[in-house]
Amino acid sequence: MGIVLSFDDKKPAEPDLSALLALTSDDMGRVNELILSKAASHVEMIPEIANHLIASGGKRLRPMLTLASAQMFGYEGGGHVKLATSVEFMHTATLLHDDVVDESDMRRGKKAARMLWGNQASVLVGDFLLGQAFRMMVDVGSLEALRILSDAASIIAEGEVLQLSAAKNMETTEDEYLAVIKAKTAALFSAAAEVGPVISGADRADQAALRSYGINLGLAFQLIDDALDYGGSASALGKNVGDDFREGKITLPVVLSYRRGTAEDRAFWTRCMERGENEDAELQEAIALLRKHNAIEDTVERARHYGAVARDALAPLADNEHKSALLDVISFCIARAY
Structure with a gap:
């Protein structure tokens, strides 16, 4: 059982995504239709696995960033819908691959696809979704948007390998961990936010602003996830509290606790994370050390x-409703810790 974080002296006024949802509602309807269309295949297992994850209740935050950032600069075509769908497919493919690499049993409160269809099918359907994503990017006809998203795909893969090389290594530093999540999580947030102004013809300064916004939002988002794994609830996480611990994932709370701890504390972390002694009793001790x-x-x-x-x-x-909505996203992501 986790411990809900509490910072009453700094608690903001319940931020939410209502403004972003309202601004992107019509376009998200088109994105959802395109998702269903592009996940279809005559190979029966492909839509089964894809729809299992696609329909499992994710917020679709990344594609909404693409839609809002395109609207923000007056885009009037249909390319933003295809790019937003591409972003969601890239994210979904990453989740399918992640669950295989991490040997995860649950995803968003449901059995992970690999538990139902196996590792091989999960990886291959993830590859199918990536292929569909790149088809849609090509359809949009923006070489710059294609470059940004293809670069993100490469960076995400590099992040996966970097995480694998650092897995169960208690000597991982904070800088090394931040490099992992910058690649694995923040790169797609950054690309999702940047392609909107790109296809809108916004100037380089505006593109750079959204790129920086996205990458820093992605870092904040992942760090809150890391904190919630030890101090949140299963409903907030979309997975079981303590999953990172059980999987031996070295996340920032663990890095900080290990480096600040006594020799006895460090021996505990080494035993749990490197040797896999991480049952529920150890989880409670881990939470106590983190606190x-x-x-x-x-x-x-x-x-x-x-x-x-x-x-x-x-x-x-310039101040407008889209900028305000994007700022609300930051507050919402941070507020998940409360």
Whole structure:
């Protein structure tokens, strides 16, 4: 059982995604239709596996960023819908691959696809979705958007390998861990936000602003996820509390607690994370150590820092409802820790 984070002295006024949802509602309807269309195949297992994850309740935050950032600069074509769908397919493919690599049993509160159809099918359907994503990028006809998203795909794969090389290594530093999540998570947030102004013909400064916004939002988002794994609820996470611990994932709270701990504390982390002794009793001790060394709270503080950088990235842009909605996303992501 996790411990819900509480920072009552700093608690914001319940931010949500209502403004972003309202602005992107019509376009998201088109995205959802395109998702169903492009996930179809005469190979029966492909739509079964794809729809299992696609329909499992994700917020679709990344494609909404693409839609909102295109609208923000007056885009009037249909390319943003295809790019938003591409972004969602890239994200879904990453989840399918991640669950195989991490040997995860659950995803968004349901059995992971690999538990129902096996590892091979999960990886191959992820590859199919990536192929469909690149087809749609080509259809849009923007070489710059294609470059941005293809670069992101390569960076995400590099992040996966980097994480694998650092897996179960308690000597992982904070800088090394941040490099992993910058590649694995933040790269797609960044690309999703940047392609909107690109296809809208916005100037380079505006594109750079959305790119910086996206990458810092992605870092904040992942760090809050890391904190929630030890101090949140299953409903907030979309997975079981403590899954990162059971899988031996070295996340920032663990890095901080290990480095701040006594020799005895470090021996505990080494035994649990490197040797796999990570049952429920050990989870409770892990949470106690994280709290003792303020590792969860300081992970949230790191997330607040990156959220502030994301806010500053948008500061030079003209005030409008789209900018306001994108700022709300930052507040929403951070507030998940409460």
